[in-house]
Amino acid sequence: MQLAEAGVQNDHAKLERTVSALVAEARAKQHHTLADRLAKALGVVAPPQRQAPRAVGGTFLPDKVRDLIIERPARRSIDDIMLPREVDAQVRDLLEEQHQADVLRANSLDPRHRVMLAGPPGNGKTTLAEAIAHGLGVPFFTIRYDAVIDSYLGETAARLKRVFDFARSTPCVLFLDEFDALGKERGDVHETGEIKRVVSSLLLQMDDLPSYTVIVCASNHPELLDRAVWRRFQLRLELPMPDRADFRRWLDHVGADRKSLGIDPASLARDLEGGSFAEAEEFLLNVKRKIVLAKGDPKAIVTQQLKAWKRRFVPQTGVAEGNGARDTAAQSE
Template identity: 80%
Template sequence: MSRADLVVQLAEAGAQNDHVKLERTVAALVAEARAKRHDTLADRLAKALGFVAPPSRQAPRSVNGSVLPEKVRDLLIERPARRGLDDLTLPADVETQVRDLIDEQHRADVLRSNSLDPRHRVMLAGPPGNGKTTLAEAIAFSLGVPFLTIRYDAVIDSYLGETAARLRRVFDYARATPCVLFLDEFDALGKERGDVHETGEIKRVVSSLLLQMDDLPSYTVIVCASNHPELLDRAVWRRFQLRLELPMPTRADLRRWLDQVGADRKALGFDPAALARDLEGGSFAEAEEFLLDVKRKIVLSGGAPKTIVAHQLKTWKKRFGPKAGAKFDDDGRQQSNTAAPTDA
């Protein structure tokens, strides 16, 4: 929304004595000012409407150094955003679309001057362990804004009316704060309202969630992730301007990832191409845990990296690859279980 539109809304809110609309409009102006690094103006606007708590009542500082107000302190977690897009291995089409979104956000003033808004609603789908959370973190890192994750254990209540109220508190804060708001396991909230097994109350929660998403300004990027996108309400899908799939990695993906994390022959004694073949079938998260296990054993035992990798591959393949009882050679590769033919 342009600055002119916000000023008009501010005048309308004052004329109508609509305090809720007044708060939301000022919150949007505060967020716009902070996005442009006009911190003095943002502080004055916020203080004028009592958005800033006295110093003695401020919440403890989060891991990124910002202050979460008391009303959302128990509902949100701010996580440090340490990895950017260059640190990830993404499908080419996914990376292109995410970079386009980041560019739109960085050049939002140009778009708004032409009555356009940058895209800011993203859905990530795919099996677990393949980078949905990390991609949301990378978007926050690239935009230089807080990376906020909703705590479902605190938001979802047995009294669903309370759940909707807590969601409103979270979204009210997100409207006033340029950030990446991340909703993992989104199917826990955005369920299909046509499901006959769901109660009327949960359907009202979904309806409230959709309204809250629609009301988010474009400087707040909302990223939702789901391992089961088939469970989502059809109206939920319509809200997202980017719908991206992060599939299980192919052998080529794992090969690129190994190069990226420095797992070369010199470090591990294994050819990365062969190691990518052996790790194929697992997710990025599982492959990362494999490498961490290898590094721990190298540090603690001081053994030969190649021997340690071969031993860890045997464990890996028993979990993810071949049939139980298969035998492996000294390099961790499966031996044939086919018996040699005998003369009759």
């Protein structure tokens, strides 16, 4: 339907996007002959199938983006992570839309594919992006800002374009962590005109992504993002700091019960409150290491590690500063 509309309207850009989507779908279904014919008809050069460098997950990476993105293995599924119930439901809806993309396109609709994740660090933004890639069974690419951002900002826009051109060529999840590094508010008087042009170029590239390419952006400081950036995202999900009830559910989820730890999970959840899921996961792993190596009383080990846990916020730069931090920590407890 979209192909016919593009032909009737003589809309070459729409025609190219539609055929590119068909090519990607054909390759995903291992119909390489059909994909090559469609690509040739459109004048698109097929990606090399031999002697091309492989990323971590096995995807062929052309030279133009080899140093700009990293492919990470997507090992965790949506069932492996703890999410707020509303966020979990919306992510599952996104996965369902992508899996049923053919049905939607047959009715002149596209699945959602632009996602913004906001919230403090350590609460699952990167893991959620990985889980989306796992659920879709597609490569999981992360942009390397150290390679993309250049002192010559015109080069930054050119490198971004190369990344997005590649992302358009294959179904994937493209992850941009710390997105505020690129998507800053263009009204900021402290930013240069070149930075604003980079943001404008980024927005155009995002708009031009086909729906089989899922772009997931994450920010610890969403207040810094350009207002036009927010409009681009069809899903805007917040991953807040977990509270006591969240930790209680998480402990059940990971199988940390009284029998394994020698302590009431409800009590442990209370003690973990104030930290992030990433910190709590590292705490639990450390406890398990101690239990395995020391072969001691699990409850005594947990109690000892909780003392270290409560000291993790105390700066070590000076006695006076440390005392002030301990006072603050005591008040929060």
